[in-house]
Amino acid sequence: MHQEKHFTASEIVRDVIIGMSDGLTVPFALTAGLSGVVHANSFVITAGIAEIVAGSIAMGLGGFLSAKTEIEHYQTELQREYAEVERIPEQEKDEVKEVFANYGLSEKLQNDIAEQLSLDKDQWVDFMMRFELGMEKPDPKRAKQSAFNIGISYVLGGFIPLLAYFFTNTPEEGLRISAIITIIALFAFGYFKTKLTGQKPLEGAFKTVLIGALAAGAAFGIAKLIS
Numbered sequence: 001m002h003q004e005k006h007f008t009a010s011e012i013v014r015d016v017i018i019g020m021s022d023g024l025t026v027p028f029a030l031t032a033g034l035s036g037v038v039h040a041n042s043f044v045i046t047a048g049i050a051e052i053v054a055g056s057i058a059m060g061l062g063g064f065l066s067a068k069t070e071i072e073h074y075q076t077e078l079q080r081e082y083a084e085v086e087r088i089p090e091q092e093k094d095e096v097k098e099v100f101a102n103y104g105l106s107e108k109l110q111n112d113i114a115e116q117l118s119l120d121k122d123q124w125v126d127f128m129m130r131f132e133l134g135m136e137k138p139d140p141k142r143a144k145q146s147a148f149n150i151g152i153s154y155v156l157g158g159f160i161p162l163l164a165y166f167f168t169n170t171p172e173e174g175l176r177i178s179a180i181i182t183i184i185a186l187f188a189f190g191y192f193k194t195k196l197t198g199q200k201p202l203e204g205a206f207k208t209v210l211i212g213a214l215a216a217g218a219a220f221g222i223a224k225l226i227s
Contacts, residue, residue, distance in 0.1 A: 015149035023157025033219030060151030
């Protein structure tokens with residue numbers, strides 16, 4: 001028996017990508033910049049942890065608000081559709097017919113389907129939400145889950161460039177090891193992220209590394225110039 005395999009965790013993956021991408025890049029740039037002007041690892045560690053905490057909260061809150069907005073928008077459109085099938089049912093039936101006309105169905109089938117759908121108001125509205133507006137019903141728990149996923153991913157990503165400073169003696173030494181560790185992490189992250197989206201994984205990996213390296217290099221250079 002043939003079974004199709006589909007990737008179903010797209011929302012979780014999207015959250016992890018958002019959190020991990022910034023979590024790897026921003027703290028890496030911060031620690032690189034600080035390493036050019038301070039002389040103690042403790043300062044880099046303290047500032048890095050503070051940034052990771054603040055960044056994870058900000059990113060998580062952003063994910064929460066984004067998901068809440070999506071839920072509220074869906075509910076607003078849902079109420080509007082219920083009102084329209086009550087107020088202008090014939091126009092709504094015409095919109096159902098138009099959907100199936102685009103698939104090449106005969107006029108008779110269009111009419112039959114529209115009439116059949118109109119017998120069940122909930123199914124009718126659900127159809128209009130999906131096929132007229134292109135909106136899927138969001139998970140009501142999505143906002144909290146998104147905030148958690150993004151926040152945790154940011155923390156995990158953020159500690160990767162910071163780890164080297166815990167077991168080295170100077171910021172310069174910490175930066176060298178941090179750069180190696182973070183570039184490897186960026187490459188692996190970029191590879192798997194791009195592979196999941198069906199694009200060229202090696203190209204995505206090199207692009208991710210380039211972005212992270214440019215951000216860290218810019219931060220280090222500006223810090224040196226200012227100091």
